[in-house]
Amino acid sequence: MEKVRATRYVLPLREGGSMPGLVEADDDGMYVVKFRGAGQGLKVLVAEVVVGLLGRTIGVDVPDLVEIELPPAIARYEADEEVQDLLDASLGSNLGLDFLPGAFGYDGSRVPDAATAQAIVWLDAFTANVDRTWHNPNLLWWHDRLVAIDHGAALYFHHSWPSRAPSPERFAAQRFDASTHVLADVAGTTAVAARHEELAALLTPEVIRGVVEAAPEEWLETTADLPDADAVREAYVACLGARLAAPAAWLPGADR
């Protein structure tokens, strides 16, 4: 990921549960920032990067991702106390997503082509992302592109790491309910299953390792079972690899 430095906090995106904010950076870019100090913690930032880059590899449109450094000065003139606390708790490395001005939320009034929908459903099933429902579509139309955002709820298994050792087998066997997916009808579950070989082939072991490597080392939380960043990375690689190799449990439309 490219690295930029925040120069100005512009405003909070109030609809986001994690209080993401709009931030200007020293490359003159404008970013939606997911803050390390938000209640959900660093793991959601890792999920955003890993799932976003996996998506990009299989042709799912996602905003460009950057690592954005928050300097202490950024919070100094912030009048809103809640925001100031969040910024103070987020000094250092955060996640930035390229801001898509004028994007509007998916509501089904305009639908993507079936191939695009299938790739998004497949990505969500593979990464166990339950956060793409009618209640919370997390898809934006931006010009002619349907852009997938908000992957913080995927890879939920990593939240159990502080208390139990990673289990690639458990993640591989975790089912996925595609029936509530906002694109289930446009994609068609049988058609998603038919795309599996093609999409899975794009996620080679090198690709999986590469997307896991993209998460900055300081976001990786060590545990008794995972004593250093390399061990944490290995755990992600093993879990993703095991699930990719065993689609029967999670692939929508697969014969069970």
Ligand SMILES: Nc1ncnc2c1ncn2[C@@H]1O[C@H](COP(=O)(O)OP(=O)(O)OP(=O)(O)O)[C@@H](O)[C@H]1O
């Ligand atoms: N790259 C972007 N460009 C433009 N708008 C964005 C972008 N990313 C997010 N948004 C807007 O901000 C809102 C919140 O973003 P996001 O869903 O990623 O945050 P969140 O805190 O995880 O939200 P929630 O928990 O409510 O799903 C989105 O619904 C969308 O309207």
Ligand SMILES: [Mg+2]
């Ligand atoms: Mg969201």
